[in-house]
Amino acid sequence: MTEKITVRKLAAVLSADVVGYSRLMENDEESTLAEVKAIRAEIIDPALRRRHGTVVKTMGDGLLIEYPSIVEAVRNAIEVQEAVRQRNLALPEAKRIIFRVGVNLGDIIVDEGDIYGDGVNIAARLQMLAQPGGVCISDDAYNQIRDKLDFDFTDMGAREVKNIARPIRVWGWHGDGLAAPTISNPPVETAHKKAHEKPTIAVLPFINMSRDPEQDFFTDGITEDILTELSRFRELLVISRTSSFAYKGKAINIPDVARELDVQFVVEGSVRKAGNRIRVTVQLIDGITDQHVWANKYDRDLEDIFEIQDELTQAIVATLPGRVAAATQERAERKPTGNMAAYECLLTGKRLHHRSTREDNARALEMLDRAIALDPQYAHAHAWKACTLGQSWALGFAEDEDVIRVAQAKLLQTALALDNNDSDVHRILAAVHLVRGDFDLANFHQVRALDLNPNDDLIVVQNGEILTWMGHAEEGIAWILKAMRLNPYHPERFWSHLGRAYFLAERYEEAIDAFRHINTLDSSQNAFIAGAYARLGDMDRANRYKAAVLAREPNFSIEKHISSLHYAREQDRDHHRQSSLQAGLPV
Helix, strand or coil, rough: CCCCEEEEEEEEEEEEEHHHHHHHHHHHHHHHHHHHHHHHHHHHHHHHHHCCCCEEHHHHHHHEEEECHHHHHHHHHHHHHHHHHHHHCCCCCCCCCCCEEEEEEEEEEEEEEECCCCCHHHHHHHHHHCCCEEEEHHHHHHHHHHCCCCCCCEEEEEECCCCCCCCEEEEEEEECEEECCCCCCCCCHHHHHHHCCCCCEEEEEEEEEECHHHHHHHHHHEEEEHHHHHCCCCCCEECCHHHHHCCEEEEEEEEHHHHHHCCCCCEEEEEEEEEEEEEEEEEECCCCCCCEEEEEEEEEEHHHHHHHHHHHHHHHHHHCCCCCCCCCCCCCCCCCCCCHHHHHHHHHHHHHHHHHHHHHHHHHHHHHHHHHHCCCHHHHHHHHHHHHHHHHHHHHCCCCCCHHHHHHHHHHHHHHHHCCCCHHHHHHHHHHHHHCCHHHHHHHHHHHHHHCCCHHHHHHHHHHHHHHHHCCCHHHHHHHHHHHHHHHEEEEEEHHHHHHHHHHHHHHHHHHHCCCCCCCCCHHHHHHHHHHHHHHHCHHHHHHHHCCCCCHHCCCCCHHHCCCCCCCCCCHHHHHHHHHCCCCCCC
């Protein structure tokens, strides 16, 4: 019998996957598949032929590619990322295909057309560390390309990665040939320390065990309500909905999820609804040991759903380190609504709102109107309709701003009269008063929202934004960074808030790094970067971003730009004005 010979070789390995693939497929399977295939045919395959790369295998939303040269592998990775970025400019944000890429130089095993070993595993782990649209490479790869390629990489420090015994030093690149920022992905030792400042917890989307796929709305709503109730406890740091729901529909490994979200505990569960009966199962898991801390099952009539949520929240909190005194944290005595049909309409409306498309926005408003018709006293439904109307204006789905503002104001007044303890009502009112320049009222409602729900990333980031506009940029920075910690998968606009705060704090290099996280810069963001480079004395780059401003908005003027912002202090306006003049922007 012939002994099988193990074939080993040194090779460059590239691992890539599509960010948010499950969400994209859920929203529109056909167009997502068509766009991925088009990118493969028009961008990736031609680039592979130029750089002599070979696709070893595809994994649904991912690719594993081998190259004979690490220089060609890294050059290919950045070429593809830049080409995909340019292609995305013509697409709405909800339909963009964005890749994460990891590249490693290492020893691999070749067997029957596939490749294995640490060289492959490290590339896969690097890909998971990369920013959307970015590239992470190993230290071995960086040492080979540093003097051969004109791309700026940031030292992201030594990282511990799964199934690799030693820490891996990581270098990152993100978009437009610029260095990758490191703020949202801290070194392991820093993240570990942060996680123990408070008990930290992530609630994963509960699984719909019913045969009816329409019950996904109801199941997601159960998860969101548990998240909201847990977020009321100041003793906890609760990861936001956006980050938790990134795992919806995926096969998961609890320790991996805990590491990626930097939490100590993970909650998972399922909901089975049949007629007027509901069964909810839930378990609390230690994210480090993967051991169950607590589990329970609830069989109830559907009308008892709010009592179930109370019991779940209290039971979870009671088991966490520090034995948080759940009895002292009282939920509002009044149920959100006694009308279960209204409740289900609200859950459906909220989920549609989160999709942020024109069609789903319109459908969300229909569902929220139905909820209000079924229960006119339902404060949360009024608040969410106001929020969804604001979304329709902000995203350009509605044309008459005055009509939107009047309707939004009436809804918020009604919601406030019905329930003064709804954090969303106060959050939206704070934003409305900020836009109107009434900083006293904006601050009043913002403080109230924060008091009611201190772990809501939208409330926390807005607190940083308001502090920034009021002239307290350093405090604003701290709050915005906290919001990013609460929601590692935060919206891109958080980077814009952070960039403006750094700019006003005269921390210009950090401001530029924050804005660089944004895939497509608008004229305002380009103007901030131009001003920051001017303050740093780098007029070549200031001119580059000034040109980008005028290309996007030929009639741009400094005064018009500043008047669209929300400065409370004249000295901040003057600082911005002088920076823009120094950058050569038109008055």
